[in-house]
Amino acid sequence: MTYALLTARDHPRFVEGTDDPRLAEADGPAALLDVDSDVADSGAPPLGECISAPCRPLAYREIGGEWTEVGFEAADHWKQMGPDLRSRLVADHLATLDVAEFKQATNGGSASIITNNWVYSGQPRIYRVAGALRDFVTVFGQLARA
Numbered sequence: 001m002t003y004a005l006l007t008a009r010d011h012p013r014f015v016e017g018t019d020d021p022r023l024a025e026a027d028g029p030a031a032l033l034d035v036d037s038d039v040a041d042s043g044a045p046p047l048g049e050c051i052s053a054p055c056r057p058l059a060y061r062e063i064g065g066e067w068t069e070v071g072f073e074a075a076d077h078w079k080q081m082g083p084d085l086r087s088r089l090v091a092d093h094l095a096t097l098d099v100a101e102f103k104q105a106t107n108g109g110s111a112s113i114i115t116n117n118w119v120y121s122g123q124p125r126i127y128r129v130a131g132a133l134r135d136f137v138t139v140f141g142q143l144a145r146a
Helices: 021-025 039-040 047-052 072-082 084-089 097-107 133-146
Strands: 002-007 013-015 030-034 056-061 067-069 118-121 124-129
Touching: 013 021, 021 133, 030 133, 047 084, 047 133, 056 072, 056 133, 072 097, 072 133, 084 097, 084 133, 097 124, 124 133
Parallel strands: none
Antiparallel strands: 002 013, 002 030, 030 056, 056 067, 118 124
C-alpha cells in the first residue's frame, strides 16, 4: 500500500502507514488514502488527482476530531464512483444521485437495498450519501475549499 496524507495546511505527502507520527500531528480536516501506483509514481498526489483517480479512502479526521476509519463498503463505493460524481459530492456532500448513479457507486446494487452509506427519498428515488461515507466526503470537501 502507498499511503497519502491530505491536510488543509500542507501539501499532500506520503506517509509510512497508520502509525506514522505525522497522522497524529494532522489536526483536521485530514484524510488518509491508499493511492494507486500510477498516482504514487507522480509524487505526492494533489487533492484533485485523488478525486479524479479512484484512490481508496482509509481514514479521515474532522476538525478537532479523532481519526475515523472508513469501512470497506464506504471505501468501495467511493472508488466505484466516476470522477464527475466524486467531484460533485466533494463540492456538495448533500448532492442527490439518481438511480443510475447510485448503481454505479454501489457496483450495480439494487436500488431497493440501502446500506449505512445511503439514504433515499421520493419517487423516482433520489439518493444521498450518509454515515461514514458522507462524513468522509464532507472532510474531502473541506480540504478542497481550504
